[in-house]
Amino acid sequence: MLFDGFYFTTIFHSSSPSFFFFILGFLSLISICGGSSSSAKNKSFENQQMAKNRGTAMSLESFVSTMAPLIDMEKEAEISMSLTTGASRNIETAQKKGTTILNLKCVDVQTGLMGKSLLEFQSNKGDVLPPHKFGNHDVVVLKLNKADLGSSPLAQGVVYRLRDSSITVVFDEVPEEGLNTSLRLEKLANEVTYRRMKDTLVQMSKGVLRGPASDLVPVLFGERGPTVAKKEVEFTPFNKSLDQSQRDAISKALSSKDVFLLHGPPGTGKTTTVVEIILQEVKRGSKILACAASNIAVDNIVERLVPHKVKLVRVGHPARLLPQVLDSALDAQVLKGDNSALANDIRKEMKALNGKLLKAKDRNTRRGIQKDLRALGKEERKRQQLAVSDVIKNADVILTTLTGALTRKLDNITFDLVIIDEGAQALEVACWIALLKGSRCILAGDHLQLPPTIQSAEAEKKGLGITLFERLADLYGDEIKSMLTVQYRMHERIMNWSSEELYDGKITAHSSVASHMVYDLENVEKSSATEATLLLVDSAGCDMEEKKDEEESTYNEGEAEVAMAHAKRLIKSGVRSCDIGIITPYAAQVMVLRILRGKEEKLKEMEISTVDGFQGREKEAIIISMVRSNSKKEVGFLKDQRRMNVAVTRARRQCCVVCDTETVSSDAFLKRMIEYFEEHGEYLSASDYTNW
C-alpha cells in the first residue's frame, strides 16, 4: 500500500512559490517570485530575492505580534498530524498517516549513551516497517499494542536509529513490564519547541533592551544600521587551504560589530568557513554560542573543532548526538567533574540512609534520618548544578541546536558572539532563542536552497517561513554579506546549471572536482553508464503516467523502475551502492523506490530520500526521479527553484534526471533545466532501460 506524500503535499503549496515581505507593522504579502516566464532566463533568482528594500524593516513589536499567532497555528498543524491529541482518533488511521507504528516486538535491549536504555523494535512479522513519519530524534511513546487511545504509555523516549526494518528508541529507563508482548510506538507532537519559541517572543516583548542583545536588536530590526571595525581585521588562518572568497568572508565576519551573513552556495565550504571563524574568535578571547537548526549540523561543527583542542561543550540529549561527538557532550563532561563525583558520593550516602530508614522503628530516629536525607538531597542538587555550570563556564564554545539554547543550563550565560549555521533553514523565532544571549551574530546559510519546513499552509502564507537570513539579506544586502564562490563538490557541468540559474554565474569549480568523473572512482570501469556527467532519461511517450494514492500523493512506478535500472547499471560498472543516491520530491515515490530496493541485495546500501531530506548531503552519483507525468502538464511543487537546486547539487560526479520532458517542460524554469541537460549531457529514452 502506498500512502501520503507526508507533509510535502500539504506544506508546500508551491504552484505559486512566493516570498513575502513585511511592511512596517502590518503583514503585507508581496509575491516576488511567481511562476517563471519563458523569457526569465536572465532574470536571476538571486536578484529577485535580493531586491534591496530597506522599507522591509520590521519593528520588534510587530514581529512579536505577528509571529505569536503564527507559532500557535504551526503548533496546531503539527498536533493535528499526531495521534493522541489530533484529529485522527483511530489507531489504524494513525498508522496509515504514519504517526503510529503498530505490531512491534522488542528485539534488543542495550545500555549506552551515559546510562540510558536503547531498545530496538521490529515488526512482529520481521519484515520492513510499514510506511511511517518517524524521524531520528522524534519524541515517541511506547504502549501495549492493544492499549486504548489516550492510555498512559509504558515509557517515553527519543528515536535513535531508523532502519527499513527496525527502529531503536532511547529511554531513560527500561519499562518494567510489557516488553514481551506486542507493542506500538506513537509519535508525539514536539510541543517543547513551540513553547520555547513562545517564551522567546514573550522575552522579546519585555526586557530585551536591557539584556545581552540590547545593541543587536535595533540593528536586526532596521532601527540602526550595522557597524564594522574601522580597519578590516587581518588574521592568520588555522586552515591553510582556505580560498580567497573564504578568507574575504572571514575577514569581513571578524570586522563586523553586530551582524554578518555568510552566504554559502552548495559545496562552497560554508561549514569550513564557520569553523575558521570560531577558531579566530576563540583566539581573540570571545565566548561563543554556536547553533544550528538541526543536531547534525551542530555535530558537524563539533567534529571539525575537536582536532583543534578548543574548549567546547555540546549541549543536547545524548540520543540526538552523533556517536563521534559524545565525548564532547555536556553529560559526559559533567560526569568527569569534581562536583559530579561529590554528587555521586552523596547519592550513595542517601541510598544507605534510605535503607536505614526502612529498618528504623523509632519515630525520632526516623525523623532524624529524614532530616538528613532532605539536607543531602539539597546538597546533591546543588553539586549537580555546580558540576554543570563548571563545564559551561569553562568552555569557550558552547554548541547546541537553536531550541536547545533555551535550556536552563544556559540561563544567565552571555556570549560575545552567537553563530547560527543553516541560518536560512531556521525559523526566525527559533534564531531569536539563541540571539537573545549575545551581542553580536553571524548567520551562515543559503536562502536559495530549501527554507524551513512549515506544516501550516496558512502560517506559511502569513510569513512564518521568512527566515532572518533572508530578511537581513533584503534589509542590508552586501553591506553585511559575503558569498563563497568556489565549490568543492560538483563536476563543473553539474555546477554550471545551478550557478547560472541561481547565483548569477558567480560560482567556480575547484580544480580538484571540476572534471572528476564517476569512472575515476576506485574499481569503477568506463562504460556508457559511468561516462555521463549529466544524463537525461526521458519517459515521455513511454506510458509511465503518474498515479495518486488514496491520500492524493503522487508516485510513478515506471519512473521508479527506470531509476533502479540506472542504479544497477552503475553498480555493474563497479560503483558502490553507498555512493549512489536516489532522490525525489515525493514521499510516496520514496516508498515505491524503497520497496524496489528491498528486492535487490546489491542495492541495499543505496540511499533513497526526498529532496528535502537530503539537503546538506552529497553522493558521487545522484538519480532524480521527478515523478510528474500527466496530460494536464501539472508539475506541482517541482517548480520551486530551490528544491531543484538542492536536488541537482547533491551530485558530485553524475546527475541523472528521470522525467517526462513533455510534462515538466510546461514550467519555464524546468524547461530550461531540461534544455541544459540535453545540451550538456546525454539523452536516453526510458524505453532504453525498460527494454534492457
Ligand SMILES: Nc1ncnc2c1ncn2[C@@H]1O[C@H](COP(=O)(O)OP(=O)(O)OP(=O)(O)O)[C@@H](O)[C@H]1O
Ligand atoms: N578551501 C578549501 N580547500 C579544499 N577543500 C575545501 C575547502 N573548503 C571546503 N572544502 C571541502 O569542501 C567540502 C564541503 O565543505 P563544507 O562541508 O564546509 O561545505 P558546506 O558549504 O558546509 O556544505 P553544504 O553544501 O553541504 O552546506 C568538504 O569536503 C571540505 O573539506
